[in-house]
Amino acid sequence: MTSEDGRFVVIFNGEIYNYPQLRAELETDGVRFRTTSDTEALLHLYARHGADMVHRLRGMFAFAIWDQARRGLFLARDPYGIKPLYTANDGWTFRFASQVKALVAGGHISRDPEPAGIVGFHLFGSVPEPFTLYRDIRALPAGHIQWVDTAGPREPKPFSNLADVLAKGSANPGPTAEIHERVRAGVLDSVRAHLLADVEVGIFLSAGVDSGALLGCMRDAGQREIRAITLAFEEFRGTSEDEAPLAACVCEHYGAHHIVRRLSEQEFVEDLPAILEAMDQPSIDGVNAWFVSKAAKEAGLKVVISGLGGDELLGGYPSFLDLPRWHRRFGLLAAVPGIGFLARKLIAAVAPTFSRVTPKALGVLEYSGSWAGTYLLRRGLFLPHELPGVMDAEIACEGLRRLKPLRRLAANLTPDPISENARVCVLESAQYMRNQLLRDADWAGMAHSLEIRVPLVDFTLLRALAPVIPAFTPGAGKAALANAPTVPLPDEIVTRAKTGFNVPTGDWMNAAIGRGSDAVGRAPEAKGLISRRWSRAVLNGMAPANAQEQLHAS
Amino acid sequence: MKPPPTMLAIVTDAFGGRGGIAQYNRDFLETLAETGGVSSITVLPRQAPDLFVLPERVEQTPARPGWIGYSVAALRTALLRPVDLVFCGHLYMAPLAALIKRLKGAKLIVQTHGIEAWPRPSRSQRAALEAADLVLCVSRHTRSAVLSWAAIAPELVLVVPDTVREAFTPGDGSTQRSALALEGKRVLLTVGRMDPRERYKGHDRVILAISNLVAKGHDICYLVVGEGADRIRLEALARDAGVSERVRFLGRVGLQTLVEIYRTADLFVMPSTGEGFGVAFLEAMASGTPVLGLGVAGARDALADGELGITASEAEFPATIACLLDEPKPDPHALAAAARARFGRETFAIGVRAALDRLMEAT
Numbered sequence: 057m058t059s060e061d062g063r064f065v066v067i068f069n070g071e072i073y074n075y076p077q078l079r080a081e082l083e084t085d086g087v088r089f090r091t092t093s094d095t096e097a098l099l100h101l102y103a104r105h106g107a108d109m110v111h112r113l114r115g116m117f118a119f120a121i122w123d124q125a126r127r128g129l130f131l132a133r134d135p136y137g138i139k140p141l142y143t144a145n146d147g148w149t150f151r152f153a154s155q156v157k158a159l160v161a162g163g164h165i166s167r168d169p170e171p172a173g174i175v176g177f178h179l180f181g182s183v184p185e186p187f188t189l190y191r192d193i194r195a196l197p198a199g200h201i202q203w204v205d206t207a208g209p210r211e212p213k214p215f216s217n218l219a220d221v222l223a224k225g226s227a228n229p230g231p232t233a234e235i236h237e238r239v240r241a242g243v244l245d246s247v248r249a250h251l252l253a254d255v256e257v258g259i260f261l262s263a264g265v266d267s268g269a270l271l272g273c274m275r276d277a278g279q280r281e282i283r284a285i286t287l288a289f290e291e292f293r294g295t296s297e298d299e300a301p302l303a304a305c306v307c308e309h310y311g312a313h314h315i316v317r318r319l320s321e322q323e324f325v326e327d328l329p330a331i332l333e334a335m336d337q338p339s340i341d342g343v344n345a346w347f348v349s350k351a352a353k354e355a356g357l358k359v360v361i362s363g364l365g366g367d368e369l370l371g372g373y374p375s376f377l378d379l380p381r382w383h384r385r386f387g388l389l390a391a392v393p394g395i396g397f398l399a400r401k402l403i404a405a406v407a408p409t410f411s412r413v414t415p416k417a418l419g420v421l422e423y424s425g426s427w428a429g430t431y432l433l434r435r436g437l438f439l440p441h442e443l444p445g446v447m448d449a450e451i452a453c454e455g456l457r458r459l460k461p462l463r464r465l466a467a468n469l470t471p472d473p474i475s476e477n478a479r480v481c482v483l484e485s486a487q488y489m490r491n492q493l494l495r496d497a498d499w500a501g502m503a504h505s506l507e508i509r510v511p512l513v514d515f516t517l518l519r520a521l522a523p524v525i526p527a528f529t530p531g532a533g534k535a536a537l538a539n540a541p542t543v544p545l546p547d548e549i550v551t552r553a554k555t556g557f558n559v560p561t562g563d564w565m566n567a568a569i570g571r572g573s574d575a576v577g578r579a580p581e582a583k584g585l586i587s588r589r590w591s592r593a594v595l596n597g598m599a600p601a602n603a604q605e606q607l608h609a610s
Numbered sequence: 611m612k613p614p615p616t617m618l619a620i621v622t623d624a625f626g627g628r629g630g631i632a633q634y635n636r637d638f639l640e641t642l643a644e645t646g647g648v649s650s651i652t653v654l655p656r657q658a659p660d661l662f663v664l665p666e667r668v669e670q671t672p673a674r675p676g677w678i679g680y681s682v683a684a685l686r687t688a689l690l691r692p693v694d695l696v697f698c699g700h701l702y703m704a705p706l707a708a709l710i711k712r713l714k715g716a717k718l719i720v721q722t723h724g725i726e727a728w729p730r731p732s733r734s735q736r737a738a739l740e741a742a743d744l745v746l747c748v749s750r751h752t753r754s755a756v757l758s759w760a761a762i763a764p765e766l767v768l769v770v771p772d773t774v775r776e777a778f779t780p781g782d783g784s785t786q787r788s789a790l791a792l793e794g795k796r797v798l799l800t801v802g803r804m805d806p807r808e809r810y811k812g813h814d815r816v817i818l819a820i821s822n823l824v825a826k827g828h829d830i831c832y833l834v835v836g837e838g839a840d841r842i843r844l845e846a847l848a849r850d851a852g853v854s855e856r857v858r859f860l861g862r863v864g865l866q867t868l869v870e871i872y873r874t875a876d877l878f879v880m881p882s883t884g885e886g887f888g889v890a891f892l893e894a895m896a897s898g899t900p901v902l903g904l905g906v907a908g909a910r911d912a913l914a915d916g917e918l919g920i921t922a923s924e925a926e927f928p929a930t931i932a933c934l935l936d937e938p939k940p941d942p943h944a945l946a947a948a949a950r951a952r953f954g955r956e957t958f959a960i961g962v963r964a965a966l967d968r969l970m971e972a973t
Contacts, residue, residue: 145764145765146750146753146754147747147749147750147753147754147767147768147769148750148769148911166754168754168758191754191757191758192754192757194764205964206960206961206964207768207961207964207965207967207968208765208768208769209765210765210968211763211765211766212765457761458761
């Protein structure tokens with residue numbers, strides 16, 4: 057879209073949820089809108105406020121504005137990194153797109169591999185920004201702006217910071233008694249904002265607390281007709297692992313129309329090539345996101361609400377317990393220089409079987425000395441010292457040098473968010489959620505022409521909750537969320553959700569990569585080991601052709 | 611307002627030096643001094659065999675060929691005067707430049723050219739480059755190579771291509787044409803050093819193509835300008851191919867002669883595989899002579915991806931020469947104007963200034 061005077065041209069991917077307020081403000085200031093699109097608001101805001109406009113936006117966005125008068129390009133990406141934005145610069149020409157694949161398809165970009173991206177994938181199971189699998193393609197990091205002119209792109213500049221919001225919250229803590237009210241008001245406000253749409257908004261509904269509570273809040277926000285999509289697995293039908301009956305109960309509770317989509321292993325196998333094809337960057341997950349998006353498309357939905365982000369925001373992951381515990385237990389000992397390395401060598405020498413079956417145990421003393429290290433230990437698919445054994449040793453070494461995984465994770469914790477909950481919240485949101493969950497939701501949704509909206513991934517909500525996040529005791533955040541709707545979630549949902557649900561996709565993945573048969577008769581393998589093999593299968597299916605041989609030289 | 615910064619230039623050679631790197635350094639430093647981007651430049655060369663005139667605001671210390679003597683002199687010079695910017699003209703001098711940067715709290719610009727920056731350098735050179743505040747590359751190829759081994763923000767690595775001097779213009783080349791007795795001949799030309807360690811310029815490919823061209827009816831004369839120890843081998847190659855009377859090695863020539871030789875040629879050919887950029891392509895085009903290269907490495911930039919020069923694969927190269935000689939020589943003035951618009955001094959000055967402004971604003 058071009059501004060009326062022709063000076064600005066915008067290209068925009070995303071949704072601005074506070075568009076009505078922005079438009080009202082701008083019109084009060086005398087701006088005349090030509091369309092009813094939030095895209096136009098970006099043009100007016102940029103013309104009036106320049107780069108500072110980004111602070112006024114609530115939503116998910118990646119956009120570029122060409123300024124004809126200054127002959128430069130302004131790029132911006134939302135604070136959480138919900139929408140992707142990739143750039144490539146060869147020194148003469150700057151290119152950008154929402155997908156790595158689009159840039160590659162355009163030609164003229166080197167496909168030389170980026171060791172940091174490949175190493176990052178092996179460490180985390182997804183490619184950590186700003187890297188991609190290709191050296192010449194980079195992500196504009198979440199919450200950053202970038203200016204490009206005749207001298208090329210300038211270094212991206214941050215305009216928002218998760219750690220900063222949480223640090224401010226920790227410094228001005230709210231009373232524990234306020235938790236429920238803050239969560240209720242904040243989540244309802246976010247849901248209301250996320251329902252702004254020209255088309256029907258549906259919801260992904262599991263039997264968990266997050267999506268159930270969001271469904272209740274959709275009701276409170278005034279939406280009468282709600283269609284909820286639940287992904288269920290054929291082989292769990294009639295067992296306690298089946299989420300469909302509980303989800304149906306939630307639907308009935310809130311008077312929503314329930315659509316249960318049953319998935320079989322056969323369909324998984326049939327879709328696998330299409331999944332790998334749609335995956336923009338390799339990911340060890342995204343399978344569930346693919347099928348639930350497919351179900352929404354089949355139901356004719358274009359926009360859905362998802363509970364993604366609830367575990368990060370409200371302390372739902374086991375890591376909120378494990379990280380502080382591990383760090384307390386081993387951190388002091390691990391701070392002794394060299395002890396981790398020695399312990400690892402010693403254990404590997406005296407107990408080789410132990411080190412093969414539980415490879416991460418070897419890393420405890422090496423990594424638990426810092427929060428970033430403890431996180432890597434908890435979440436890592438492989439640990440850095442294992443990489444030379446699973447990929448080309450030279451690429452592993454070069455990739456680690458370029459990625460600096462510990463320093464990069466630690467940088468997310470600046471300024472220090474002070475409380476343990478807030479630290480884990482930042483690490484999970486800036487690493488796992490940003491690089492894995494949000495990327496998976498994006499490519500899986502886009503492949504089905506579906507817009508996935510995430511009210512629990514919202515900076516306004518984060519600001520509202522930051523003062524009480526330090527005070528969350530285990531389960532308190534989720535309990536507050538379950539009570540957010542006027543009609544709270546049924547108790548059985550809250551109780552059942554605590555034990556979690558299984559998905560059979562891990563076994564399917566294992567079978568799909570040909571390990572099903574020889575695993576028979578053995579003790580079931582740890583989930584982590586399956587993920588490791590799966591990650592290699594994904595990379596094999598996706599990696600740039602000229603990188604293949606280098607990747608698996610070992 | 612702050613006065614413009616002072617610069618210390620750590621270079622192999624600049625004023626009074628020979629070859630492409632010295633030329634680039636002169637163009638770069640002159641442009642900086644002319645546009646007022648810096649208040650003064652002190653140039654520390656290791657070599658300066660020729661006479662030279664210094665532009666305003668530029669001084670150059672006596673050449674010091676020995677590495678130890680050079681380093682001591684550079685450190686002493688750096689410590690005795692204010693230094694805001696350190697310009698390092700060659701990757702292998704980057705560790706010294708990075709040391710001066712640290713000692714003086716100055717900003718560091720590292721200039722990279724061609725093959726010296728393509729393979730992974732020593733650890734100390736790599737660390738020095740990664741400490742730079744700005745890395746300039748003459749071509750996209752060199753930039754890509756640098757980014758393959760350096761862990762540095764790609765936004766700090768800019769391409770500022772070579773520029774072509776004002777002396778190269780289209781015009782009369784008849785003096786050289788008659789002096790070299792070229793009437794009625796189809797003239798091919800290569801200008802470049804013949805270094806036996808760097809046999810990448812591709813003289814061989816041209817020499818071996820000649821007999822076929824002659825068989826197709828082209829009365830070829832191949833002029834080779836430049837010096838170097840590989841000349842003896844190339845002369846032997848021409849003899850073995852039976853075309854020695856059609857290949858003329860002219861050695862090193864003066865600027866005015868060079869301009870006229872460029873004008874005289876029907877086609878400038880340099881099927882090189884190792885150019886950091888290939889400034890001779892620009893000189894030929896600015897003199898109105900079409901150019902043919904392989905379109906690999908830095909030469910792609912000089913040929914502007916085929917927009918200004920002609921690119922051919924190695925296999926197609928001999929046939930492409932024949933094809934081009936079948937056509938009359940295109941309008942020299944149009945080609946020269948296009949080449950100058952893209953690579954002239956003005957465009958170069960804009961690029962240099964933009965790079966410097968970028969560096970200074972990041973304070």
